[in-house]
């Protein structure tokens with residue numbers, strides 16, 4: 001495990017940077033997902049972070065690691081929304097400028113949320129990859145801002161603090177279920193957890209429409225897929241053409257990658273509202289969807305912890321989900 005690009009020492013190093021901005025989020029019991037005779041099912045509520053998603057962890061770790069001279073020039077990033085929001089939030093707290101490059105597919109509520117954080121929003125093309133290319137280009141100019149990439153090792157180490165919290169809060173954990181897009185969250189969590197407990201199963205979940213990491217792991221190399229509209233819009237986007245961070249970590253440490261349908265995601269969002277009075281966006285609910293659909297079965301050797309990664313659903317969508325008849 002020492003030859004992987006992120007180690008548990010990296011996670012421990014950035015932890016104080018993360019804790020300046022991010023919360024230690026609660027773990028709650030999900031009785032409705034329990035299976036008789038099996039370990040408990042628990043929800044790790046990273047949807048309760050100040051920016052509504054776990055992305056604050058990685059942004060705080062990365063920006064906190066920039067030296068003062070570069071920090072003053074500000075930061076730039078590309079994002080489906082939640083990473084940009086986290087970067088903008090940390091930048092505003094530190095009093096430095098931030099620019100966020102977005103694809104046209106990002107929902108208007110997420111754009112408005114970014115604008116409320118005083119950052120510059122740059123709609124940079126039809127896809128997530130186009131937005132990333134724009135951000136990387138601006139950052140390369142002399143005196144330019146620092147590019148905060150979702151694939152950066154400090155970002156992944158920051159996400160790993162979620163994994164440290166899980167082993168501290170649920171020491172007997174047997175299985176962790178994590179939403180997957182570019183794989184930064186699950187990489188950080190897997191490094192943190194497997195360093196202490198290599199026997200814990202780490203399972204990734206994506207939507208069955210355009211799941212780039214799932215396709216890439218099966219192909220053995222990064223694969224580009226078309227972006228398709230999904231309730232889990234925060235899981236859209238590729239894993240990059242030359243991914244040498246999250247991709248090797250996922251291949252080495254993740255035990256299984258599963259896919260869930262749009263209907264399963266909608267039911268999971270509804271169940272979070274109905275059973276926990278908890279707002280989750282589609283991406284944040286895919287772990288619940290995987291357990292509720294039986295694609296992940298809780299084992300009897302310990303609890304299953306389901307990471308709920310984000311809350312930033314459009315309110316009109318939340319209202320539509322809530323007003324469905326009980327499913």
Ligand SMILES: *Cc1c(COP(=O)(O)O)cnc(C)c1O
Pocket residue numbers: 053054055082083150179180181182183184185186234235281283284309310311
């Ligand atoms: C970004 C995001 C994910 C996926 O994280 P990756 O590190 O890209 O795999 C999951 N859920 C939410 C809410 C997100 O914003």
